[in-house]
Amino acid sequence: MTLSNPKQYYSRFLKGHEGKLHFAAHSHHFWPDVTRDAQIAYWDDCAALSDEKWGKIFSETIPKTQKHIAKILNLKDHEQIVLAPNTHELSTRLLSLFLGKKDLKILTTTNEFHSWRRQFLRLSEIPEIKIHQVNSNNVPQDRATFLNEMKSELAKNYDVVFLSQVFFDSGAALTDEEIQYLVEATPASTLFVLDGYHGFAAIPCDLAKLEGRIFYLGGGYKYAQGGEGIGFMVVPKGQWRPAYTGWYADHAHLSQAPGSQVGYSDNGMAFMGATQDPSGFYRFNAVWDLFDTEKMNVTNIHQYVLGLQKTFLKHLPASFLKAWSLKPLYSPELSWHGHFLTFEAPSIEIAEKCQQTLSSHHILIDRRGTRLRFGFGLYQNEADVSELTGRLTKLA
Ligand SMILES: Cc1ncc(COP(=O)(O)O)c(C=O)c1O
Structure with a gap:
């Protein structure tokens, strides 16, 4: 083997x-050695294709990355996966769905990764934004108390709930069943966001039952082994119109005359931003092509x-x-x-x-x-x- x-x-x-x-x-x-060849392949595509490389990247490279991610998470619809340089960009774009809304209510935990901790602390300075943190310090020793507290809070109609699949400061991991239990306790109008960075490509995770219901964030520079430059978010189907938006969010219609309405892709790409270094997608694809060939999962x-x-x-x-x-x-x-x-x-x-x-x-x-x-x-x-x-x- x-x-x-x-x-x-x-x-x-x-x-x-x-x-x-x-x-x-x-x-x-x-990073596996194949990522070096992938980096060079990216450079060679730039040299051979210059501007035209984007045609290849959008029609071949990105779909391949999306398909690998979908396979790892057991998702059917790879087009609902949006890519970005990092997950922070995607999560802020997600929050921008609520720009201008009065009384935004966010539910999270005390042990989220630094970007979110900072972001929530900063947002809590705004009087219209209410943030509640469930204490997750004891999850490694006592998960039942945490799950119960989350469940009773979830009933309170938050706009967004944001929590980790695997906590970055202990390694404690929620099981697929525990996540499902929390999602079932969440009103349909609440956006459920799971930060999967420490779970993705590390612990087996099957999101099939939650496909179309939750947002799931992950990226390339840890267990996915493709390095920096690949953040992704699994997006439920919907007509999403984030206020923080860039030209890649409607890439398919670029050649049409600009209208007065801001158009968005009707899949996960609605959350895309703007020009980014795509070499991370090449590296990520090379790793998971290799693992597929070698029957590693x-x-x-x-x-x-x-x-x-x-x-x-x-x-x-x-x-x-x-x-x-x-x-x-x-x-x-x-x-x-x-x-x-x-x-x-x-x-x-x-x-x-x-x-x-x-x-x-x-x-x-x-x-x-x-x-x-x-x-x-x-x-x-x-x-x-x-x-x-x-x-x-x-x-x-
Ligand atoms: C739980 C968690 N989320 C997210 C990230 C990284 O996020 P980003 O892609 O925004 O840098 C990390 C990095 O260590 C993390 O531990």
Whole structure:
């Protein structure tokens, strides 16, 4: 089976990090070697086609990217997937649907990714916007309380609900059933937005039952392994008219005389913006073409990563955790958890010192405030995990 040696696909990034143990796959996954050829193929298309390249990109490259995303999420309608340089752009475009509305009500959680946390904090300065955050700090230990609180809030007719599929600061992941439970508790008039960035292409996710009901955001620079420049949003069918709009939102009608009405595509493209570097789509397509050929999919990739996580936890020295007073934050239900394991330090200073000490011993992880994150991916194998726990034992 190919997954017996997935490191073979990452020779260039591995060479770039020789001697280092890169356990931050959740932050920046290594790119397979095929992405380099894809980047060059993009350049060659630019040289061969100049302006005409956009014809190829819109008719071949983008549909291929959409189809790969649809396959990963088990969606039927790839045309409802819109692409952008990042998810922040798409989520702000989504919010612009409400521009001018009085009394906008948003429901979210206390543990959303920085862009949203900042955005909500800033929006809450506007008197007409009301934002309620359900406490999700304890999701790793007690998901029932969180789900109940979300459910009772959801009944209150919010305009938008925004929450993570996998929380970025713990790795705790909602299951497809839990997401469905929350969606069913949501009035049809509320837009339901799931930030899937830490779930997409990491944990198996089947959105078929929710297709046409929820917005789902994800992107390329983590587990999808295509690097920066690919954000996407799955959009329910509808006549969407975001106020923040660019010329790609009605690309198909560009050659017609401009009317007095602003036209929009009748699919996900209605949320598209303007000119962007499309090389990320080439890289993403190359990765998932390769994985298709090699019969690699999110289910067997997840099993592989889960195996690495289990080995890590089995050999993780208690002395290391004790030395830095680290508290594990993952739930015992590892089989449904993000691809990183989080440990909480008693203070930012201790967390920082711990990360620096690991880095000086060539162990690369990342940190969010007091939380240290160890991320696992296809470019590591069991021997690397043993090397990691060995070095942690010596360090402790
Ligand atoms: C939960 C989550 N959402 C979104 C993002 C990235 O968003 P963007 O594509 O806007 O940079 C990240 C990046 O780490 C994330 O952790």
